[in-house]
Amino acid sequence: MNLDDRKIKILNAIIKDYISTGEPVGSRTISKKYELGVSSATIRNEMSDLEEWGFIIQPHTSAGRIPSDKGYRLYVDQLMKIETINESSIKMIEYLLKQKIDQIDLLMKEVAKLLSLITNYTSMVSTPQIQKTRLKHLQLIPLDDKSVVLIIVTDANLVTDNVIKMDVKADQETLNKLSAMLNESLKGLNIEQINLPLIQELKIKMGVYGEIVNPILDAIDKTIKTSSTPDIYLSGSMNILNFPEFSDIEKAKQLFYTLEEKDLLVSILSKHNSNGIKITIGCENEIDEIKNCSLITASYTIGGRSVGTIGIIGPTRMQYEKVVSLLSYMSNNMDKLLNKILDG
Amino acid sequence: MNLDDRKIKILNAIIKDYISTGEPVGSRTISKKYELGVSSATIRNEMSDLEEWGFIIQPHTSAGRIPSDKGYRLYVDQLMKIETINESSIKMIEYLLKQKIDQIDLLMKEVAKLLSLITNYTSMVSTPQIQKTRLKHLQLIPLDDKSVVLIIVTDANLVTDNVIKMDVKADQETLNKLSAMLNESLKGLNIEQINLPLIQELKIKMGVYGEIVNPILDAIDKTIKTSSTPDIYLSGSMNILNFPEFSDIEKAKQLFYTLEEKDLLVSILSKHNSNGIKITIGCENEIDEIKNCSLITASYTIGGRSVGTIGIIGPTRMQYEKVVSLLSYMSNNMDKLLNKILDG
């Protein structure tokens, strides 16, 4: 297998053409549209090699070639030139930056909307994972005879509340003391560090308060566990129907049902825990239902810590350059957007 | 126009048959399947009248008849017999009742899922509207130099939090005093009663605290405004693709895009503010994009007050009886489900 310069050029041409037209690319198209200085017959010979090596596929005898997942992978890794994001996208993002949004989930929805609007693909945005941030403040508020509200604020200014049911009554003063003690023990800790062993340790340490402390500590544990599952916002699922690769409704339906499984999406997105952009093409995806899709994800940060993920899912025939440039621009700006909400 | 007994029976037969098969119903089908004791020719004559009066429609010359919106309306108002909900649905709901779900939004998602699963239509569930409940407790917690967390708890035990940015520093003690004063003034008030005029009044009344009170009061106003917009959870949007009336992808796409407009759905659902079941058939819908759909909604209550809506949207050819019985059963049980979360 000798991928010489001409073969690379031909493969590049095939992929570029197929991405933009969606039609299988024939040898004549290449020899006419792309100036390689050779005839279609020569290109046919080269294409035959490229097919043998698995970079392109022929859907049927009398059709042109389309790129395989392996072809796209080569393209993405070596051939693709990252574009700078286009002007109109920047304007749309700046517009979002200027808007007065003061709730994280609303912002996330808007981000998802914008991503799908710009790309015409389906976008996914996961909300900031509280577990990646540090405990800043914890407060217990008496609600009524049998319940207490637990408020947890983290250093990213993320706030969660949780109603705790108790068998005994706890007055304001006790709760204040307790809050102070808990703050002292837990303040500054990474949320994911506040786990069961630590809770057990605290239970023993605070044994004096027994009855009151235990349910509260349990509640803290539970709150952290449940609120640490990020939400996912999808937008533009329906864009899928615009792509010929999903003109078979059954395929589209299958994908839709998969996209409705938010838990699954969470697990897919949370696989992206590095910085930068991650591209997963077709069969590289672990989930069967999206093996004919490509997924591009980017993580975003709050105060330098990566806390969430934004992503685009679409057919493997995707405008990789554009999506990559958009996602990296957007992920860089998420920090700004979030801080506007969190720091006011 | 004289809708005699036989015509009613024929109309009933057409609608029942069409709902179950989805195929236009011919005169012969009726004379064979439904024992009316008359020949197909007679039925044809009657059908001709029914069509003239607008209860049924002939898609094309050589096809049977299908019910019109007017036909469905008559059916729903007068002919339909409300079924009792079937055993398996009850079991599924009871299963949900037994599950340990301790967050309202998770519960709402599960309810939506269940509704779409049982009906095979698309379900919509709006979260409890906090504005319909009463203020129970309000608390201000210092966060850092410039920010304070505002916690509002209502009598349905719904909790919201909001970070308030301030120019001046407020210490715990001042905030406690303030919380107490605000509690005194606002406790027991219906959340929607806490509006701008009242806030203005309070500002004047509490003039002494000036600098600190004003941003807090503004924040209360804002919090109430933003958190009073209910969320909507959809489930089974994709079920739409199973219905022949949406086999034209363009139509399905249009509907999908409409269903993605959560604000629109909120406004549609919030139109249902009475008790009981509300059925809106085809053209009766105000939004153009769902004029070929039927919408069935039911409100649910917390502590006797109607605070939210559950609904099913599907083709006008809908199994009205089943959906109505399911929604009324479910809406009656929402109270239980919610109280399990809210009261522990």
Add this chain to the structure above:
DNA sequence: GTTAGCACTCACAGTAGATGAGTGCTAACA
């Protein structure tokens, strides 16, 4: 008022042929 009979309509499925894009192979050329 009801019914049998009949001509008529029209969507739909199936078939056949034409079209054209694209290929692989071969032989000739530089």
Add this chain to the structure above:
DNA sequence: TGTTAGCACTCATCTACTGTGAGTGCTAAC
């Protein structure tokens, strides 16, 4: 040895045509 022109071949797609059957409306007889 690499490149190219030429040609036969394949196969999806489109169009036109036809037959079929479900269903109707109308008429005349009961």
